[in-house]
Amino acid sequence: MRILIILFFLIAFFSCGNPPDQFATVNDGLQYISESKNGFVKDTLLSNGVEMKIQLLPASLVQKSNNPGKQKYFSIQFSLKGHELLAQLPREEYGVYVQLFSFGMDRFILLKTDSGKEYPANMVSYQPTYNMGKSNELIVVFNEDLSSCKTLQLVVKEFGLNMGQIEFSIDLAKFNYSPKIEQL
Structure with missing residues (x-):
């Protein structure tokens, strides 16, 4: 009986902190990675009041496939006081930044490795929500195989709103995480 109790505690100890290997549905997986306690979400409040939130999106959940490619999502x-950042800009700047978010943010987002090598985003997608959401969201895609890196940072360079360069450390285990989905 003692051995069973010890075995139970060892299994519980070693499984803590490891994300599940599979989910019943894509929605179950998306719900899991959306909970900040699971480590896929990081947010920061900048000195100008802008809140930035990044979330790692496992490829299997985005592509809805158990054999995703090497893409990382x-x-x-971006939000300000709980609302979309861009909608709160002066009217003469709003169109400029919607244009930038729609067609130019790939120049300002990159991954930086421990060796200092930088990999620009391969694609950045923005869908305007016309002040109907709580934030402006960019979906960013990288195609490089970065599995040999020891450390990795997601960098958002200054793009004109005086936020400065923002860097987020990336948990490599979460970066390479790709759970299986039972019901596709």
Whole structure:
């Protein structure tokens, strides 16, 4: 009986902190990675009041496939006082930044490795929500195989709103995480 109790505690100890290997549905997986306690979401409040939130999105959940490619996905969200950042800009700047978010943010987002090598985003997608959401969201895609890196940072360079360069350390275990989905 003692051995069983010890074995139970060892299994519980070693399984703590490890994300599940599979989910019943894509929605179950998305719910799991959306909970900040699971480590896929990081947010920061900048000195100008802008809140930035990044979320790692496992490829299997985005592509809805158990054999995803090597792509790595991030969601980057910008808000100010609980509302979309861009909608709060002066009217003459709003259109400029919607244009930038729609077609130019790939120049400002990159991954930086421990060796200092930088990999620009391969694609950045923005869907305007016309002040109907709580934040402006960019979906960012990287295609490089970065599995040999020891450390990795997601960098958002200054793009004109005086936020400065923002760097987020990336947990490599979460970066390479790709759970199986039972019901696709």
